[in-house]
Amino acid sequence: MNIQYKKGVLELCVLSLLKQGDKYGYELAEAISREIPVAEGTIYPILRRLRNEGYFDVYITDSAEGPPRKYYRLTQKGKDSQKEQYDEWMNFTNQVIRLIGGATNDQNRVSE
Amino acid sequence: MTKTEYLNELKKNLSPLSETERLDILADFEEHFTYALSNGKTEEEICNDLGDPKENAEQYVNSLENKQAEEVSVIPVAAKEKQNEAHTIPNNIPSQNSNNSTKAALFLTGFIIALMFAISIYMSCVPTAAGGLILIVLGFSLIPLFNWQLVCLIISAGALITSASILFMLLITWLCKYLFKGYKKNNSEVN
Numbered sequence: 691m692n693i694q695y696k697k698g699v700l701e702l703c704v705l706s707l708l709k710q711g712d713k714y715g716y717e718l719a720e721a722i723s724r725e726i727p728v729a730e731g732t733i734y735p736i737l738r739r740l741r742n743e744g745y746f747d748v749y750i751t752d753s754a755e756g757p758p759r760k761y762y763r764l765t766q767k768g769k770d771s772q773k774e775q776y777d778e779w780m781n782f783t784n785q786v787i788r789l790i791g792g793a794t795n796d797q798n799r800v801s802e
Numbered sequence: 803m804t805k806t807e808y809l810n811e812l813k814k815n816l817s818p819l820s821e822t823e824r825l826d827i828l829a830d831f832e833e834h835f836t837y838a839l840s841n842g843k844t845e846e847e848i849c850n851d852l853g854d855p856k857e858n859a860e861q862y863v864n865s866l867e868n869k870q871a872e873e874v875s876v877i878p879v880a881a882k883e884k885q886n887e888a889h890t891i892p893n894n895i896p897s898q899n900s901n902n903s904t905k906a907a908l909f910l911t912g913f914i915i916a917l918m919f920a921i922s923i924y925m926s927c928v929p930t931a932a933g934g935l936i937l938i939v940l941g942f943s944l945i946p947l948f949n950w951q952l953v954c955l956i957i958s959a960g961a962l963i964t965s966a967s968i969l970f971m972l973l974i975t976w977l978c979k980y981l982f983k984g985y986k987k988n989n990s991e992v993n
Binding site: 715734735736738759760 | 838854857
């Protein structure tokens with residue numbers, strides 16, 4: 691798959707996973723690489739950049755096994771950005787699908 | 803590739819970053835290795851899943867460069883402050899909004915002070931330049947009365963004062979141009 695496709699959408703994936711609940715870095719890397727064939731190492735620079743931009747808070751908790759875990763928690767800014775990017779993505783993919791002649795997200799949703 | 807080799811390669815390519823940042827990034831990857839190992843993966847597999855260490859390091863360095871390019875433009879003080887904040891406590895990241903408004907307030911204060919300076923320098927330069935001109939005229943009108951050394955002295959002093967104050971005013975005008983440029987840019991960035 692085209693690497694450029696993936697790069698653009700990874701940020702939305704990270705934000706959306708964190709919207710479901712706080713997660714630590716490894717959890718995010720695993721969750722994403724399970725669905726999308728992507729080098730797991732590319733997740734960490736994204737996490738760092740989004741954190742520096744104020745989309746996440748970070749807190750450390752001790753875990754029973756292994757090292758202390760660095761958890762990421764979405765801030766309000768992160769939540770807003772997730773919503774915005776989600777809408778953009780949905781619109782964009784619908785437009786592309788109409789152009790290339792497939793079933794749009796909306797149609798899929800109805801048929802589900 | 804082993805874990806140590808991978809981390810070394812990563813570290814080597816992270817050299818443009820600060821020591822604190824580099825250690826923090828390496829800690830993230832070490833954590834990844836620890837969890838992946840406890841999930842039963844081998845070091846070799848983990849390195850493959852992580853992807854090229856050089857490319858991963860480049861992503862950090864690139865985003866640093868973008869950030870610097872954005873921030874250097876306006877006021878280095880605010881940029882430095884922001885960087886320091888980012889370095890200190892990860893839990894305590896100020897929201898972008900408050901950050902932006904402090905930055906804007908800081909810039910506005912600096913802008914007003916600089917403008918006041920410019921205006922006061924202008925106001926003092928105009929009479930100085932005029933004084934210098936008067937001195938030149940005076941020097942010429944005194945030619946028939948005094949000896950030539952004194953006349954030369956008065957004329958050259960007048961010329962010096964005039965040209966110095968005019969140069970100074972030009973310099974301030976030139977600086978003001980940049981000041982306004984920065985102001986405009988800052989405004990468009992905040993909004």
